[in-house]
Amino acid sequence: MSHQFLDGVIYHKRFLPKEHKFEYKFFMVDIDLQELDSLKNRFFCQNSFNLFSFNTKNHFGKSDDFIENVTYLLKYFDIKRCHKMRFITLPSILGFVFNPISLLILFEKNIPTYLIAEVHNYNGGRVIYPTKLQSEDGINFKSSTKKDMYVSPFFKREGNYEFRLKYDEKQLFLNILLFEDEKKMLCSTLKLKPLNFSQTNILKLFFKHTFLTLWVVTRTLYQSFKLKRKGLKWSNPIKEDQIRRL
Secondary structure, eight states: OOSEEEEEEEEEEEOSSSOEEEEEEEEEEEEEGGGGGGOOBTTEEESSOSSEEEOGGGSSSSSSOHHHHHHHHHHHTTOOOOSEEEEEEOOEETTBOOOSEEEEEEEETTEEEEEEEEEEOTTSOEEEEEEEOBOSSSSSEEEEEEEESOOOTTSOSEEEEEEEEEEETTEEEEEEEEEETTEEEEEEEEEEEEEEOOHHHHHHHHHHHTTHHHHHHHHHHHHHHHHHHTTOOOOOOOGGGGSBOO
């Protein structure tokens, strides 16, 4: 696989303190970091304006050179750099984007070994969770990490995440579970199917998801309003949750 798009749905279900669920259409770009220089065509570019674009400033590191940022990140977390690495994220649409989560996946002999999750909140905060993947069957993988950033006003800033990943030429399936005090609070799932990285598919995705960045924000606010009406208590972020770490 070289670069590709991933198109499908994102699903959320809250279990406590009130049950609440929703599902929306969603897509991402899946970047082969071995061929980053080829991530461009008539409608897709890097660090400049187009229908879709990949802007390094939106992600970890300070350099315009994304590979340099990845190298720094791996060194910071003492993770061995792999020959095969994929970065999965939401591209900018007409220059605008909000990325709730992006994924850097490392492989050894085509087997996923690390899942590094970059999480943003709506308060300017960003945290990176490096997790080592484990598998019993070589197909389904899982990892876990402690939560260390405010994301939702209705959950604590602390907790535990469990990631479950299945990623092959047919699909990306990512299930994220949030636990607080050993209680399952949230299930968030991405179910995406691959599409060729082509101009035709860019146009199809553009007209299908033109306002996705806007919907990501407004739908979150809408769901928050519904939860507030259900009587959930609102909490506020601390200063550490309003900065970009790393």
